[in-house]
Amino acid sequence: MSPIKAVKAAYFSPSGGTKRAAMLLCEQFGLPAEPIDCTCQPAKLPAVIPVAKDELLVLALPVYGGFGPRVEGLFSQLRGQGGPCVILAAYGNRDYENALAAAARQMAEQGFVCVGGIAPITPHVSAPSLGAGRPDEEDMPVFAAFARKVLAACENEPLRPAALPGDADAPRKPLRPTGRSRDKERCNHCGRCVRVCPAGALNELLEVDSEKCINCMACRFACPTYAWQFDTTAVRAWLEENFSARRAVEWFAE
Ligand SMILES: Cc1cc2nc3c(=O)[nH]c(=O)nc-3n(C[C@H](O)[C@H](O)[C@H](O)COP(=O)(O)O)c2cc1C
Structure with a gap:
């Protein structure tokens, strides 16, 4: 009988x-799954989110420049008690580089044993033809195989950490610049963008602090009047030219 009774899926999306990739993965475990939405300023979450030893944590993050999002305190509330976790690093068909390794190290520091990692492809927000429709039917058997292997790894006593690719200490590259602007005619000053910005990069006057902004486009997706625009023309052309070939979902488990 599996020692794991439930799944907690903490995601930034x-x-x-x-989020979609994480929930599809959760279905494969065949266990009750509780989503934990961390797409907000970390200070807005409870200071501690405990995960019991008989629960599996699925930590799901999007890849930004080969790492997880550069949000101070992201996922810092999650506390393990020596139980298992898996990292899901969703990326837009270019590459996930160091995202699995960096997140696994953070989770180890917070009391989890990282027994696996998976890197599914999802639509690239800056070039949605990359990863369009994914994860799709072809990806599901891969998710299922990963889930089986993870549940088997959870039976090891003691749990053994999986070797995940990437270098958690690699320097972060500067992100390719993306022009952003707010259409003042459309904007009705509802303030939703200020509230959803996970990086705290918008002030009450709706001015953007470029040092803090991580280009995640949460403002754009939350805006009821579509006032926020991101000019992704240059990055889209580069991505489409170089990274359009379908990549397979890669996974690693102990
Ligand atoms: C600022 C930024 C940087 C990104 N960097 C990468 C990257 O290095 N490699 C990649 O394949 N996709 C990259 N992407 C694409 C995202 O990983 C992809 O769109 C992801 O699905 C977004 O997650 P979400 O839909 O949960 O918001 C980047 C997207 C953004 C906004």
């Missing part, structure tokens, strides 16, 4: 791709 401004445009919904990571």
Whole structure:
């Protein structure tokens, strides 16, 4: 009998791709799954979110520049008690580089044993033809195989950490610049963008602090009048030219 009784799925997902991939993975475990939405300023979450030893944590993040989102305190509330976790790094068909390794190290520091990692492809917010429709039917057997292997790994006593690719200490590259603007005619000053911005990059006057903004586009997706625009023309052309070939879902488990 599996020692795991339930799944907790903590995710950061401004445009919904990571959340969708995480919930599809959760279905494969065949256990009750509780979603925990961390797409907000970390200070807005409870200071501690405990995960019991007989629960499996699925930590799901989008890849930004080869790492997880650069949000101070992201996922810092999650506390393990020596139980298992898996990292899901969703990416837009370019590459996930160091995202699995960096997140696994953070979770180990917070009391989890990272028994696996998976890197599904999701639509790229800056070039949606990359990863369109994914995860799709072809990906589901891969998710199922990963889930089986993870549940088997959870039976190891003691749990053994999986070797995940990437270098958690690699320097972060600067993100490719994306022009953003707010259409003042459309904007009705409802303030929703200020509230949803996970990086706290917008002030009450709706001015953007470029040092804090991580280009996640949470403002754009939350805006009821479509006032926020991101000019992704240049990055889209680069991505479409170089990274359009379908990538397979890769996974790693102990
Ligand atoms: C600022 C930024 C940086 C990104 N960097 C990468 C990357 O390095 N590699 C990649 O394949 N996709 C990259 N993407 C695409 C995202 O990983 C992809 O769109 C992801 O699904 C977004 O997650 P969400 O739908 O949950 O918001 C990037 C997207 C953004 C907004």
